[in-house]
Amino acid sequence: MLMLNTAVRDDTAVPVRVKDPSIPTIPCTVPEASQLRRVLAGLRRWSPVDWDQVYDDLDVVLHGETEVSHHAAGRPGRGPLPEYEDADEMVERFRGALRQLVNRGLREDAQIQHLDIAVLIEQAHTLTAEALPGDSSPARGDLRRLAGIVLRLAERLEETGIVKGLVEC
Template sequence: MPTPAITLLPKQRRPLDVAQWTPPLDVDALERILAAFRNWDPLDWDAILEDLADVLGQEAPEHEELVGLADRLHSTLIRLLSIASAGHADEKDQEAVVLIERARTLDTEDFPDDRWKALGYVRRLGWTINELMERLSRTGHIDAVS
């Protein structure tokens, strides 16, 4: 069987006009991202679960403990809101929308001076965090928390 003839295309006489590639981020933006990665601290699920147990348990924490618990829980709440926002959970899941709105409302509230109001505030933080963690776990935004 004869081999088919191969036809060569003529060589181009000039280079193609192609725009030079530029990176999507400049050096400053890349340095900010690198610094964020270096400063990133993963969520400590064990510590979060301990705080939730302290807040939601049958024994009410002492008033002096409430301020520290509120600070830690508020920090956890903000981080979970960031995870939900980055994963567009508020666009995909109606239950997540309700929890995110509740979390944002709690985020705007000030820590009460009254002991019982402070305990109620910290417990609302705890329940919201617990439910938001569970929802984000079910929807695949975070790994299952055990």
């Protein structure tokens, strides 16, 4: 027999289910203040990914090796790698994009369903943990690796339907 109590909400009596003692429950634990401050600080630093800018950066970094964006075909031809005036900003944009893509993939269990996505997620974790070196030559290589992972992960998540609208066909 289901036992109900009543509570008052907006001057109306509403039924309330009585807790069943045979069903185990986990007591609520309030996070410590330091944990809450850390989460709040992360939320304050968060900014949305500007995917148009990320794709513009991919066009610049991968410079015509492949069509990388939904709005540009990249620069034609191959030549020496350009010097990137805003390489640090590009790295941060690529890292932000990778964090968002990885989190989305993990939330949808893509790494379990697709082995290639699991490999890309692992590569993304490795690359986002590395600091950008001061020497321009390795920095360009790191930037190109980051760009490649962003592009491959975005395309693969788009193909599987986990994300939509990042890459137009």
